[in-house]
Amino acid sequence: MKKETRVVCICNDVTLEEVEKIIHEEKLSDLESIKRRLRVGMGPCGGKYCINLILRMYPRLLGEDVRGKGDLELMVPKNRPPVKPIPMGLFEV
Amino acid sequence: MEAEVVIVGAGSTGLFTALYLTELGLEDIILVERSYIGSGSSGRCAGGIRASFSSKEHIVLMSESIKLWRELTEKFPEIGFRQKGYLWLLTREEQIDTSKNLVAFQNTLGVPTRIVSREGIEDIVPSIDLSDIIAGIYDPIAGKVYPFDVLYSLAHILRENGVEILTHTNVEEIVVSNRRAVAVRTSRGRIKVKGHLIVAAGVWSRNLLRAIGIDLPMEAEVHHILVTEEVRQFLDPLIIHVDTGAYMVQDPIGGVLMGVNIEDSYEDKLRADFLRKVARIWLKYFPQLRKVNLLRYWIGYYEVTPDHHPVIGSVPEYDNILVATGFSGHGFMMGPIVGLELSRMIIGREPYFKETKKLTIDRFARGELIEEKAVIG
Ligand SMILES: Cc1cc2nc3c(=O)[nH]c(=O)nc-3n(C[C@H](O)[C@H](O)[C@H](O)COP(=O)(O)OP(=O)(O)OC[C@H]3O[C@@H](n4cnc5c(N)ncnc54)[C@H](O)[C@@H]3O)c2cc1C
Ligand code: FES
Numbered sequence: 001m002k003k004e005t006r007v008v009c010i011c012n013d014v015t016l017e018e019v020e021k022i023i024h025e026e027k028l029s030d031l032e033s034i035k036r037r038l039r040v041g042m043g044p045c046g047g048k049y050c051i052n053l054i055l056r057m058y059p060r061l062l063g064e065d066v067r068g069k070g071d072l073e074l075m076v077p078k079n080r081p082p083v084k085p086i087p088m089g090l091f092e093v
Numbered sequence: 094m095e096a097e098v099v100i101v102g103a104g105s106t107g108l109f110t111a112l113y114l115t116e117l118g119l120e121d122i123i124l125v126e127r128s129y130i131g132s133g134s135s136g137r138c139a140g141g142i143r144a145s146f147s148s149k150e151h152i153v154l155m156s157e158s159i160k161l162w163r164e165l166t167e168k169f170p171e172i173g174f175r176q177k178g179y180l181w182l183l184t185r186e187e188q189i190d191t192s193k194n195l196v197a198f199q200n201t202l203g204v205p206t207r208i209v210s211r212e213g214i215e216d217i218v219p220s221i222d223l224s225d226i227i228a229g230i231y232d233p234i235a236g237k238v239y240p241f242d243v244l245y246s247l248a249h250i251l252r253e254n255g256v257e258i259l260t261h262t263n264v265e266e267i268v269v270s271n272r273r274a275v276a277v278r279t280s281r282g283r284i285k286v287k288g289h290l291i292v293a294a295g296v297w298s299r300n301l302l303r304a305i306g307i308d309l310p311m312e313a314e315v316h317h318i319l320v321t322e323e324v325r326q327f328l329d330p331l332i333i334h335v336d337t338g339a340y341m342v343q344d345p346i347g348g349v350l351m352g353v354n355i356e357d358s359y360e361d362k363l364r365a366d367f368l369r370k371v372a373r374i375w376l377k378y379f380p381q382l383r384k385v386n387l388l389r390y391w392i393g394y395y396e397v398t399p400d401h402h403p404v405i406g407s408v409p410e411y412d413n414i415l416v417a418t419g420f421s422g423h424g425f426m427m428g429p430i431v432g433l434e435l436s437r438m439i440i441g442r443e444p445y446f447k448e449t450k451k452l453t454i455d456r457f458a459r460g461e462l463i464e465e466k467a468v469i470g
Contacts, residue, residue: 089383
């Protein structure tokens with residue numbers, strides 16, 4: 001069971017603590033990596049909710065031990081189409 | 094900065110090579126990656142793993158790679174290799190004879206593929222609507238992984254072992270002198286190469302090498318792939334529609350990946366005809382997917398050589414440069430065996446397999462090409 005329940009990504013059920021752990025223990029601090037490692041922003045909403053939230057919290061999340069290590073380009077992840085989900089059946093025709 | 098081994102590219106090839114080097118006790122390694130880990134082809138691939146190929150080289154090396162995938166998953170469960178098989182779907186009578194020959198050849202090399210009937214297919218994939226499928230080839234030792242689980246667990250293991258992975262650092266030039274790579278000039282300064290330089294830069298390897306006089310005959314081929322939203326697990330094997338080369342595989346979170354080759358896809362642009370083609374092929378056999386939403390669609394590159402085999406090993410022009418690329422659509426699955434063989438070459442040993450030795454770059458100049466026909470997607 002998850003101790004804390006500060007969920008940042010509702011679609012894929014990712015908590016703030018998981019994001020912090022990835023940044024500090026696995027040293028993955030760019031958003032592209034955090035996104036793919038934890039699947040934040042990869043749910044049906046396309047990250048509209050969670051990526052913005054993380055972006056806002058980014059400076060605080062990074063903290064001292066990774067700041068200045070040169071690895072933290074603030075890369076805003078690319079949104080891969082489609083922006084709105086479309087049923088597969090629509091492409092068949 | 095300096096390191097005994099400098100690796101250009103943190104895709105599956107670079108990461109697996111570093112992993113096997115650390116297993117040999119060599120940890121003075123820097124991986125230089127111009128973007129994020131897995132940002133090249135590795136993070137865009139379907140994660141399929143098989144040994145059911147048509148050339149002896151691929152069959153032997155991929156069989157070994159599968160053993161390593163299993164071994165690694167036992168040691169590091171996060172790698173998550175799931176041995177759920179591959180199923181090739183046949184729709185034309187004449188495909189059956191070719192398949193029988195292929196299966197017989199694979200069997201002599203220890204890959205236990207077999208022809209399955211329509212009923213056999215339904216046993217493996219109960220949710221399929223057989224439609225025009227007349228038979229299949231089943232490869233029970235093949236399987237799948239979720240690429241980012243693999244890439245990030247490798248990166249984590251490596252960093253724990255003291256390996257440096259410099260992301261967002263571009264290698265602008267390989268500095269050579271006297272038949273040796275002495276350094277790489279990067280966007281963040283120079284890194285001295287004390288021992289070996291490994292070029293594992295995917296489709297971008299060609300330009301890096303051309304600048305130092307090495308001609309690597311390899312093209313970047315655009316490939317399209319999509320994933321649907323999550324659905325309950327319904328598909329164990331990766332399935333291939335032999336007639337079109339289309340494939341479909343369900344990832345561990347439930348997303349369904351689909352890919353197929355389309356005509357004239359030279360530009361890296363998203364294309365409506367890809368969506369149409371892949372939907373028409375797969376929804377016929379899985380009508381229940383019609384209501385499922387498309388989640389994402391992206392493109393990636395296959396690093397394609399003239400004989401669809403990779404280039405692995407040393408180059409004639411230099412004494413301390415090794416190259417590993419040109420996987421022609423199968424680089425992820427091959428990562429473990431390529432890493433293992435390269436790590437041996439670095440410490441001055443012979444590779445384990447004579448098949449590996451046949452894959453050096455000089456085969457093109459000698460005209461000793463190897464054929465692989467079982468290329469899909
Ligand atoms: C749609 C698709 C589906 C696929 N499906 C499968 C599959 O099911 N199974 C399978 O085995 N294979 C599959 N492949 C092929 C597989 O993805 C590749 O063969 C494999 O990932 C190659 O790995 P790599 O590490 O050699 O190259 P890459 O992953 O491309 O890594 C090279 C890295 O080098 C970096 N780089 C390049 N130039 C520089 C530079 N100058 N300085 C610093 N860094 C640099 C890049 O940013 C990149 O991260 C698929 C490919 C695609 C496109
Ligand atoms: S909230 Fe994270 S992808 Fe939707």
